[in-house]
Amino acid sequence: MTDWTEPGVFEVAPGVHRIPLPLPNDGLHTVNVYAIEDGDGLVLVDAGWALDEAADRLEASLGVLGRGFADIRRFLVTHLHRDHYTMAVALRRRFGTRIALGLGERPSMERVLAGRAEGLVSNLHGWGASDLAYLWGRIVLPMEAKASAAYEAPDEWLTGAQTIDVGSRSLEVVPTPGHTAGHVVFVDTASSLLFAGDHVLPHITPSIGFEPERPALPLGDYLDSLRLTRELPDLRLLPAHGPVTDSAHKRVDELLRHHEERLDATALSVAGGTATAHETARRLGWTRRQRRFDELDLFNQVLATGETAAHLDLLVREGRLAASTMDGVVHYSATLG
Numbered sequence: 001m002t003d004w005t006e007p008g009v010f011e012v013a014p015g016v017h018r019i020p021l022p023l024p025n026d027g028l029h030t031v032n033v034y035a036i037e038d039g040d041g042l043v044l045v046d047a048g049w050a051l052d053e054a055a056d057r058l059e060a061s062l063g064v065l066g067r068g069f070a071d072i073r074r075f076l077v078t079h080l081h082r083d084h085y086t087m088a089v090a091l092r093r094r095f096g097t098r099i100a101l102g103l104g105e106r107p108s109m110e111r112v113l114a115g116r117a118e119g120l121v122s123n124l125h126g127w128g129a130s131d132l133a134y135l136w137g138r139i140v141l142p143m144e145a146k147a148s149a150a151y152e153a154p155d156e157w158l159t160g161a162q163t164i165d166v167g168s169r170s171l172e173v174v175p176t177p178g179h180t181a182g183h184v185v186f187v188d189t190a191s192s193l194l195f196a197g198d199h200v201l202p203h204i205t206p207s208i209g210f211e212p213e214r215p216a217l218p219l220g221d222y223l224d225s226l227r228l229t230r231e232l233p234d235l236r237l238l239p240a241h242g243p244v245t246d247s248a249h250k251r252v253d254e255l256l257r258h259h260e261e262r263l264d265a266t267a268l269s270v271a272g273g274t275a276t277a278h279e280t281a282r283r284l285g286w287t288r289r290q291r292r293f294d295e296l297d298l299f300n301q302v303l304a305t306g307e308t309a310a311h312l313d314l315l316v317r318e319g320r321l322a323a324s325t326m327d328g329v330v331h332y333s334a335t336l337g
Contacts, residue, residue, distance in 0.1 A: 196238060
């Protein structure tokens, strides 16, 4: 089987080409951009990270199709994370290419553009992870302030009531909040294709609620979005990270089972006592190898703590745990009865 991260241009359906772009110094390694033929131009689903290495790879890949940057008419971006959005902004500055993004991303986008990226630090304090909050504020926030220069608002905010015509194709915009509040997927029912972004990934579980403006119950949103996707026809899965696979339903079922098991494990970690999200995260195993929390780097410790908080908050909503706040820190405990 071909390594999905290998560079090249891969036709996944007539007139639809997968272009893997590099993510240097990122654990995901590669992001898939999908180029859809639109007459004598192209529409791209997602854009990549605005780095010279990625731009060079994208330009060379478009050349294989007999196209260049000026032939991109529109970017349809699944969500605002840098590896999906920022290349679109860089190319719009040069060529005027239009960008569309889900409406639910507007609160986070406004925070980014205003340079207000401190929300995660506040959340970390509330999750009982003041040590991580200090490190994040000292090491990462200054870099995020610089990175905000790569962002601009889109030309168009997408809602769930839209269908986008691309050549002979009709793409239905389907909001799938969870990974981020404004994540959308694009559904080509006639060709049985699901441009899934980070909503459904074949090999990993997407992070939940890692965004500047975190919603109240991101895991609940994500599970609802998975169930919505399960109600669609069983489409070919075109993910942002990982190989193309034939059954979106199969992977959705696996993700739903994973989170059911994770909710049970999280509840068990709190049983018989009281714990913060940070304390609970330290009791759980991480990645498929069940790594200890202390084996993770700063970024992944922060992700793990936020993921654990998302599971704990859903358990509270379901009545399986109780929550109380003392000195700004949320403590979780088993309910009585």
